[in-house]
Amino acid sequence: MNEISTHKEMLKDSGLKNTKHRNSILSIFEKNAQPLTAEQIYAELANQNTSINLSTIYRILKTLTEKGLVIKTTIKGDSKALFELNNNEHRHHLVCIECKEITMVDECPFEEYEKKLKEKMGFTILDHKLEIYGVCNHCQEKADEKNKTGIDQPSKG
Amino acid sequence: MNEISTHKEMLKDSGLKNTKHRNSILSIFEKNAQPLTAEQIYAELANQNTSINLSTIYRILKTLTEKGLVIKTTIKGDSKALFELNNNEHRHHLVCIECKEITMVDECPFEEYEKKLKEKMGFTILDHKLEIYGVCNHCQEKADEKNKTGIDQPSKG
DNA sequence: GATGCAAATGCAAATCATTTTCGTTTGGAG
DNA sequence: CTCCAAACGAAAATGATTTGCATTTGCATC
Numbered sequence: 267m268n269e270i271s272t273h274k275e276m277l278k279d280s281g282l283k284n285t286k287h288r289n290s291i292l293s294i295f296e297k298n299a300q301p302l303t304a305e306q307i308y309a310e311l312a313n314q315n316t317s318i319n320l321s322t323i324y325r326i327l328k329t330l331t332e333k334g335l336v337i338k339t340t341i342k343g344d345s346k347a348l349f350e351l352n353n354n355e356h357r358h359h360l361v362c363i364e365c366k367e368i369t370m371v372d373e374c375p376f377e378e379y380e381k382k383l384k385e386k387m388g389f390t391i392l393d394h395k396l397e398i399y400g401v402c403n404h405c406q407e408k409a410d411e412k413n414k415t416g417i418d419q420p421s422k423g
Numbered sequence: 424m425n426e427i428s429t430h431k432e433m434l435k436d437s438g439l440k441n442t443k444h445r446n447s448i449l450s451i452f453e454k455n456a457q458p459l460t461a462e463q464i465y466a467e468l469a470n471q472n473t474s475i476n477l478s479t480i481y482r483i484l485k486t487l488t489e490k491g492l493v494i495k496t497t498i499k500g501d502s503k504a505l506f507e508l509n510n511n512e513h514r515h516h517l518v519c520i521e522c523k524e525i526t527m528v529d530e531c532p533f534e535e536y537e538k539k540l541k542e543k544m545g546f547t548i549l550d551h552k553l554e555i556y557g558v559c560n561h562c563q564e565k566a567d568e569k570n571k572t573g574i575d576q577p578s579k580g
Numbered sequence: 581g582a583t584g585c586a587a588a589t590g591c592a593a594a595t596c597a598t599t600t601t602c603g604t605t606t607g608g609a610g
Numbered sequence: 611c612t613c614c615a616a617a618c619g620a621a622a623a624t625g626a627t628t629t630g631c632a633t634t635t636g637c638a639t640c
Contacts (some may be wrong), residue, residue, distance in 0.1 A: 283607055283616060304598080306511065319619050324598060326617090340497060342554065345597065345627090362559040369559070390563060394555040400548040402519040402526070438600090440636050446585090461627080483626060491593050502626065566592060 285286055289320055291326055292335075292351075301339055301348035301359075341368075342395060343421035437490035444475055448483055449492075449508075457525055458496055458505035458516075498525075499552060 273292045274284045282288065294302070294310050303311075304323045311318050327349050330336035339348045341361055348368075360369040401409070430449045431441045439445065450472070451467050459467075461480045468475050484506050487493035494504045498518055505525075517526040558566070 269634065285607075285620080290500045314552045317619095321599075321620080322618055327618095328599090339552075340499070342497075342556065347597085358553045358555065359556070360555050360559070362562055364558065383450070390558045392557045394553060396551060398515065398517050398548055399499065399549040400517070400519065400550070402524060404524075405519055406547060442588065442636070444589080445594095478628075479589055485628090486588095504626085561609080 276335060280335060282329065282333065287322055288326055288330075290314070290316055290318070291323065291330075295336070295349075296352040299370070301350035303346040303348055305346070306363075307349075434493060437492060439486065439490065444473075444479060445477070445483055445487075447471070447473055448480065448487075450480075452493070452508040456527070458494075458507035460503040460505055462503070464506075 273289045276292070277284050277288055290311055291307060294307055304327060307323050307327075308318065308320050309321075327338070328338060331349070335352055336349050337352045339350070339359065340346075341348060341359075357370050362368075385408045395407065426579070427521075430446045435439050447468055448464060451464055461477065461484060464480050465475065465477050468480075484493060484495070488495045488506070492509055493506050494509045496507070496516065498505060498516075499505075514527050519525075571575055
């Protein structure tokens with residue numbers, strides 16, 4: 267089964283139509299290890315003589331992100347968003363502050379993480395940024411109360 | 424020694440003039456545990472009947488960030504930048520995806536981090552984002568070569 | 581305290597990534 | 611093959627942030 271039919275399935279499973287543009291963008295992601303900006307995708311498609319509007323790319327990226335097929339990331343100090351295929355693995359980004367190259371790291375336990383990364387990959391860590399997202403105690407209690415009283419809860423968006 | 428004179432010193436040490444606006448902004452940061460957006464600072468100053476232009480706030484925040492007095496952060500899914508005073512400690516942000524409240528966490532070792540946070544603070548972790556910034560092997564070698572050959576290096580920016 | 585000049589500020593316009601509107605085209609269910 | 615919602619193109623809109631330029635202010639020096 268080739269790439270295109272795989273794409274077709276991915277899209278169908280997400281309730282999306284199988285269009286030329288969506289296939290092209292999924293293919294580009296598969297050919298690139300690096301997360302890409304909308305404009306990089308635009309340039310790549312131009313390279314392939316594929317005519318597409320930048321707003322269409324943004325629209326597709328937004329849709330694919332909402333469906334969980336793609337992950338949107340933003341890197342410190344960079345104004346443009348980066349997108350990459352979601353392989354459903356918990357991974358981290360190593361961002362070189364000089365060449366901006368992004369390396370994927372599959373392993374996570376942060377304990378001795380820095381040391382190991384330095385030894386194994388020769389990556390000198392200067393800074394890192396960790397953000398943890400979740401629900402605080404307060405909101406959790408509020409949600410529990412709502413459940414009890416039967417008041418309708420916020421949609422999951 | 425009061426707050427204002429401390430600000431005066433901070434600014435002087437960074438080679439910045441001691442202006443009313445800069446003092447006001449530093450004071451606002453000290454009164455707020457949460458990181459703030461430029462607009463929140465604007466609103467807060469309006470509250471205090473202090474007239475200031477939004478672009479001036481952006482300019483001051485940029486300057487203070489460049490001088491290392493302030494830290495700029497961006498939170499996933501939020502288009503506005505957040506600013507907070509730099510207390511020169513390695514800290515992480517706990518972001519509640521419901522109320523958006525940000526909690527500072529001083530401790531870091533990530534090992535058992537999530538579990539501990541859940542137990543100690545009642546914060547249910549749904550996701551986290553870790554970005555590691557540094558210099559990759561490749562760039563490091565390039566830099567070493569340049570050092571040898573005496574070619575001038577990029578300024579530290 | 582007066583003076584001068586670079587730095588800081590206000591205001592309006594510009595910028596830049598991203599989104600939206602709306603008219604047209606297309607995928608795919610029936 | 612037909613039809614309609616979904617997708618797309620083009621251009622304009624948006625929203626956060628930045629910039630150009632004229633004016634004001636901090637502060638070192640007189």
